[in-house]
Amino acid sequence: MDTEIVEACPGRTAADIAHPVTPISSSTSCAAVFRRLIAAPNVHDWPVCVSGSGQAEAEKIVGLVNRQEFILAYTVMYGKELYGKKPITVLMDKSPVKVPVSLSCEALNHLLVAAGRDSMRKGFIVMDGDSYVGTGNFADVLSAVAELMATRAVERDMALERVEQANVAKTNFLASMSHELRTPLNAILGFADLVRKETYGEMSPPNYRDYVEDIYQSGQHLLSMINEILDMAKIEAGHFEISEDVFDMEITLSRVTRMMREAAAKAQISLSSQIPEHGLPLVRAGERHFQQIILNILSNAIKFTEAGGAVTLDTRLNENGDVLLVITDTGIGIDPSMIEKVFDPFEQVESSLTRTRAGTGLGLPLARAMTEAYGGTLYLTSEVGCGTRVVVLLPAHRVCHDWSATEAVNAIFVA
Ligand SMILES: Nc1ncnc2c1ncn2[C@@H]1O[C@H](COP(=O)(O)OP(=O)(O)OP(=O)(O)O)[C@@H](O)[C@H]1O
Ligand SMILES: [Mg+2]
Numbered sequence: 001m002d003t004e005i006v007e008a009c010p011g012r013t014a015a016d017i018a019h020p021v022t023p024i025s026s027s028t029s030c031a032a033v034f035r036r037l038i039a040a041p042n043v044h045d046w047p048v049c050v051s052g053s054g055q056a057e058a059e060k061i062v063g064l065v066n067r068q069e070f071i072l073a074y075t076v077m078y079g080k081e082l083y084g085k086k087p088i089t090v091l092m093d094k095s096p097v098k099v100p101v102s103l104s105c106e107a108l109n110h111l112l113v114a115a116g117r118d119s120m121r122k123g124f125i126v127m128d129g130d131s132y133v134g135t136g137n138f139a140d141v142l143s144a145v146a147e148l149m150a151t152r153a154v155e156r157d158m159a160l161e162r163v164e165q166a167n168v169a170k171t172n173f174l175a176s177m178s179h180e181l182r183t184p185l186n187a188i189l190g191f192a193d194l195v196r197k198e199t200y201g202e203m204s205p206p207n208y209r210d211y212v213e214d215i216y217q218s219g220q221h222l223l224s225m226i227n228e229i230l231d232m233a234k235i236e237a238g239h240f241e242i243s244e245d246v247f248d249m250e251i252t253l254s255r256v257t258r259m260m261r262e263a264a265a266k267a268q269i270s271l272s273s274q275i276p277e278h279g280l281p282l283v284r285a286g287e288r289h290f291q292q293i294i295l296n297i298l299s300n301a302i303k304f305t306e307a308g309g310a311v312t313l314d315t316r317l318n319e320n321g322d323v324l325l326v327i328t329d330t331g332i333g334i335d336p337s338m339i340e341k342v343f344d345p346f347e348q349v350e351s352s353l354t355r356t357r358a359g360t361g362l363g364l365p366l367a368r369a370m371t372e373a374y375g376g377t378l379y380l381t382s383e384v385g386c387g388t389r390v391v392v393l394l395p396a397h398r399v400c401h402d403w404s405a406t407e408a409v410n411a412i413f414v415a
Helices: 003-008 030-039 067-075 079-083 105-115 117-121 138-196 208-236 249-266 287-303 363-373 403-414
Strands: 045-049 061-066 097-100 124-128 131-136 246-248 270-274 282-284 310-317 323-329 377-383 387-394
Touching: 030 045, 030 067, 030 079, 045 131, 061 067, 061 124, 067 079, 097 105, 105 117, 105 138, 117 138, 138 208, 208 363, 246 249, 249 270, 249 287, 249 310, 287 310, 287 323, 287 363, 287 387, 363 377, 363 387
Parallel strands: 097 124, 270 310
Antiparallel strands: 045 061, 124 131, 246 282, 310 323, 323 387, 377 387
């Protein structure tokens, strides 16, 4: 018996479904067995023990009579004449399946199915060591397994519900914590900015300037991390709200590249952008979100490219009107096994122990979730040691061609 299966399958066992049918002696005639079967319509299988009167003999099972098989053989033409006076041993199964009492019904099901159709049709004998306990049949096994499946389905649903509740609690906690952190942080940033600009007078000694600049920059970094966590929590909770601003992509993209220019120069990386000759269209989407998507991708491209490398931002309009933004770098690349994983929140290729670059692992998941919220797609291709290419596709229905939309944008700029 496969003990591994036995241990891995809880629920009812062979003992629970065994029918304690009193065995018939092997010397009983087939005619007598037929009469007994007719008189006991609920008995599916009848065990046969060696002839004798003692208890020890009664427990020595030598075969099993299956009701259906016996009746079929006995009631065919001349069956009665042929077998009536003969002992039951001529029509019994001489090597029935014997299973231990402790065997789970699930394991028993595996065993009978694996043994083939015959074993599923015929019954089996349940034994406790060398002692006979009862007979069993496949229908009882199946109903015990179905019961077990139903219990498991309920348990699984309950476990899923618990996971979902825990997830909602985590998301709410993240959202409220980020909110609480932002308030004091904004005060720190505001006052640090006042001091670094020396609004109310010069600082002395002068190296306080460096310290206050550090306070300001670290605060900014902390704020952007908190904002990312808050945005991710909103997306995961399904509370992310898209905006329908109409803005000029060209203006937004040149602003974003300007914002990244200093970081690129500091890292000695060339940063260039290409815009089609006929310019770029107006798009209807959240400008702040769009800017965030490009910033996240560009900052990765710069962060994961060594000095001397290059980062390019290429923009194209597809024939079907989709806008494609392609950000390419000549950086360290991503191992193929990690390409999809980097879109999971907090997932980073380098482990926290070996990490050489700062970050929380939210930039890409956020960029993808935001792009998808606007009906777009974001994917990347990469080769270790050669570089990475991230493509953001904004669908044609987000591109505005009508003049009223342009006027709306002009109005925003005039204001
Ligand atoms: N251009 C790239 N080249 C190489 N690896 C990249 C690139 N972009 C992303 N990755 C890998 O994907 C991981 C996830 O990127 P993601 O932007 O989500 O997180 P992060 O940059 O580590 O942190 P965060 O953006 O939250 O500051 C990165 O840690 C990095 O391992
Ligand atoms: Mg990042």
